[in-house]
Every structure is written in structure tokens, then in C-alpha cells.
Amino acid sequence: MKILVTGAAGFIGYHTCEQLLARGDTVVGLDNLNDYYDVSLKKARLARLMAHEDDGPGGFRFERLDLADAPAMRALFEREGFDRVINLAAQAGVRYSLDNPQAYVDSNVTGFVNVLEGCRHTGVGHLVYASTSSVYGANTHMPFTEHEPADHPLAIYGATKRANELMSHSYAHLFGLPCTGLRFFTVYGPWGRPDMALFLFTRKILAGEPIEVFNHGHHQRDFTFVEDIAEGVIRACDQPATGNPDWDSNAPDPATSAAPWRLFNIGNNQPVQLLDYIRVLEECLGRRAEMQMRPLQPGDVPDTWASADDLKDAVGYQPSTPVETGVRRFVDWYRGYYQV
Template sequence: MRILLTGVAGFIGYHTCKQLLARGDTVVGVDNLNDYYDVRLKQARLERLAQCDADPAVPGRFAFRKTDLADADRIREIFDEGFERVIHLAAQAGVRYSLENPQTYIDSNVTGFLNVLEGCRYNDVGHLVYASTSSVYGANTQMPFTEHEPADHPLAIYGATKRANELMAHSYAHLFGLPCTGLRFFTVYGPWGRPDMALFLFTRKILAGEPIQVFNHGHHQRDFTFVEDIAEGVIRVCDRPAAANPEWDSDAPDPATSHVPWRIFNIGNNRPVQLLDYIRVLEECLGRKAEMEMLPLQPGDVPDTWASADDLAAAVGYQPSTPVEEGVRRFVDWYRDYYGV
């Protein structure tokens, strides 16, 4: 298929694009290459994607467009190129950054998403798959988190913008028949990850002999999910356009489905791990002990996440297969190679 992939130079975008190219799809990738973290890492991902597209038998299956999603005119021009599917992974991520820079999240996650919806609306896109987040569950404490329970109490503006995306997508599915599927990601990790994420920060500091900051005194529980498993799930969903639920009842509405072609799925490992156990695995892979600075829970953070991914497994056969021990080892191997440590 011919697919538009936003956030292509990002962590999940890179892995998703790599798998799409490997199976023979044509991908036009969009990214603004902002400086939220080291742009050189984003450029290195793009260089690797260009190498994936170096097959002389099928040239030109990957093209990159440096564009900000908030630029409505430029996004319209890109959509005019024609796409069967859109995978929207671009976003301003991170809970802690949102405490100091909330406007950035509105520009990228709300205005940018509106421009993507409009592009899909006017160009007969067959399916929009977009990134949501486990942060939408916010104050929810019933575990595991399920899509069939309300998620209307996010604790940070990041989660609030992603919940807004889910609602905006529903309105376009209702008004224009646009099939939309939202994926709530749960703590994705792995090679080529973001430098602001815990595994990256911990690895850098442990190797440098510096203390790591462990929030909530290490009592976090996270549903750590390996990035290649995530990318496979995204592609499986992309291949299966959202459909209306004929049994949806407006008197007892199911938050995960609708009477229109709109769907929400959790995408996680369904195996929560204590943060201290995660750090222990990292120590074993690095061959070094971590010096830990224990700190209280940060504003906007939730103590625990745990995804019920049963619906996604039933719908598209999603079965994450990478244990944390293997996933962390593969990240450490990549980190040592990329940074020459």
C-alpha cells in the first residue's frame, strides 16, 4: 500500500516505517525534526530508513517530507499525493515536559491532529491509525486498564491532548465516515529510543558513574513493551480498518467502540514490571550497579500502568513476544554500538 506516516524520524515511527518497507509498502514520512531531543539521532534514523529503501529492484519506496503538522497548507499539499492509509505517530511526547511547555502540546497534538483529520477527510483515506497513550487513564486505578472503562481524568496536559485526539477522531468517523483507530501505547522501549525516556537516561548515567533519579521511590509498576512488538501491532491494525459496532448501545455506551467506524485499543505487553526489577535487569546487562537517588512521585505521573490487550489480540492477533530481559539487552547492545561505549 501507499502509506503516509507522521513522526517517521521518531522512535516508534522509525521502527514502524522499517517494518512497512520490509514488507513492500511505499511510505511517505513526515517529521518536523524539532529539537525536543538530539536531532542527530532523528537524522540517523532517517539515514537508516534510506538504506532500507536501497533495493535497486524496487527503488523509491521511501520519501521524506520535513514538515510541521501545524502548517495546514503544507499538510494539504502532502495529502494531495494520495494515500490508502495514514499512520499518525507524530506528537509532542512526555509528561514532565508538558508541565513547563503546555502550548507546544496544543500546537502539535491538537492543531496538528486536526490537520491530519482534514487531510484524511478530503482525500478518501481508507483508514487512519493514530497514537494515543496510557496517560489518558490518569486517575484510574482499576488494573489492568481496559478500553471499555471511561478514561476521562488525565493528570497532565499530554494525556488530555491525546484524549482530545480520540474524541476528535470519533467526530470525523461520525460526520464523514472516516475509519479511525486509536492505539493507547504503554511505556515503549528498545533500540533507537528517545533520550528523555527512563531506560536511555538510566543507561547513560550508570555508564557515566552518575546517580539515577528513581521517582516514587521505585514503587512504579509499568507495562514495558518492546518497540518492535509495538510496530508490528500498529501495522496489523493499519491493515484492518475500524468498523462500526452493530451492538453498540447509546443507553449503555461502550467507550472502546461506537455506532460509527471508530475503535480504541490498548497496545501493551500485558505483563507489568516493577521499576526496581527493570533497573536490576539493566544492571545485569550493563555489568554495573546503579547508584539510586530515591525521589517522590512527580506531578502528572501515575503510579502504575498495566494494559489489558485482549481486544487487540482478538482483533488482529497481536501477541507481544519480547521479554524485558531480552528487550533491555537489545537496547544496551544498540546503545553501546551507537555511542561507542
């Protein structure tokens, strides 16, 4: 298939492209290479993908575009005729959204409309897009399930992703566009984002600097290894969403619809306390961390824990990488990439 992957130079986008290329798909990777974090890391990921540029019959091509550029996006869809679209481009991060909300509206709302319009007008067979566990916001019933409402996000990042879920439903209903939203839970691994906890902790511990541990390290996260995530994204992409014949408008299921639209959690289903995560990292680094305990940050949630049973039943998704293995692989990559 010919597949558009937006955010191809990003963390999850890069790993998804690698797996698609390994099985022979033609991949067009889109990214605007913005400077939210170190652009050289994005370019290093992209260089590895560009090594597949001349592969046949598949191969990789790069398009430097911004999702919010409506004319350019329209031209790309009309020119390429994609079979599938995997939308992973987004302005990410909770803390950054406290000071820069407009960046989230431009990328995650305006940009997403342009993706929906491109899919609608060129007959794309399935749109898979990144949502987030942040949509659960003020929810406290664990594990989080897609079949319960998620209408109280605590930060603009989660609010824009919840908007994506609702917008895609309208396109599925009005135009029959199959749409699947995937709620990611704390993804980590090699080639990760420098603003995420594992990356920050590793850099500071190796430099002999103290690390800030929010909520005194007592919150839990459903840490999920990036290669497991990428496999789940591709499995979902391969099975276009269909309408639920049993959907009842008098008792609506938030995760399904009469339209070809689905929402899935994609997580490890094994929450780990942050202090335990740090202990695993210390073992992998062979160094102890100096921890500065801090209260929970504005916009953060105390715990996340995904029920991923629906995705397992639908596409056979089964994460297989324990935290001890995943953190070790990240540390090995970090030492090699930064020559530490």
C-alpha cells in the same frame, strides 16, 4: 499500499517504517525534526530509512513538514493520495508539558486536525494514530481496559491525546472516516528517546553517575518492546475500523461506536516494578546503579497495566519479547551507537 507515517524520524515511527518497508509498502515519512531531543539521533534514524529511497516497487521518501502547517499538509495529501495514514507524530513527554503546554496544543491538537482534514478530503481508507496510557490518568482499576471511561488525565499530554480520540470519533461519525486509536504503554528498545527512563539510566550508570528513581522505584509499568509495538501498529492499520452493530447509546461502550471507530490498548500485559527493571539493566550493563530515591513526580501515575485482549482478538497482536531480552537489545544498541 502507499502509507503516510508521521513522526517517521521518531522512535516508534522509525521502527514502524522499517517494518512497512520490509514487506514492500511505499512509505512517505513526515517529520519536522524539532529539537525536543537530540536531532542527530533523529537524523541517524532517518538516514537508515533513506537507504530504502530507491527500493522498488515500494520505497521510502521523506517530507520535512510540521503537522501544524495547514497549507503544506493539505498540499501533501492532495499530491500523494495515501491509502493509509499512521499518525505517530506528537509532542511527547509528561514532564515537558508542565512548562510547555502550548507545544502540545500545536502538535497534538492543531496538527491532528490537519491530519483528519487531509484524510477526510482525499479518501484515506484508514487512519491509525498514537494515543497513550496517560489518558487513564486518575484511574486505578487494573488492568486498564478500553471499555472503562478515561476522562481524568493528570497532565496536558494525556489530555491532548484524549482529545485526539474524541476528535477522531467525530470524523468517523460525520464523514465515515475509519479511525483506530492505539494507547501505547511505556515503549522501550533500540533507537529509543533520550528523555525516557531506560536511556537516562543507561547513560548515567555507564558514566558512574547516580540515577533518580521516582516513587522510590515502587511503581509498575507495562514495558513493551518497540518492535512488538510496531508490529501491532501495522496489524491494526491493515484492518480498517468498522462500526459496532451492537453499540447501545443508552449504555455506550467507550472503546467502540456505531461509527467506524475503535480504541485499543497496545501493551505487554505484564507489568514490571521499576526496581526490577533497573536490576535487569544492571545485569545487562555489568554495573550497579547508585540510586537516589525521589517521590512520585507531578503528572505521573503510580502504575500502568494494559489489558491488550481486544487488540489480540481483533488483529492477532501478541507481544513476544520479555524484558530481559528487550533491555539486552537496547544495551547492545546503545554501546554500539555511542561507542561505549
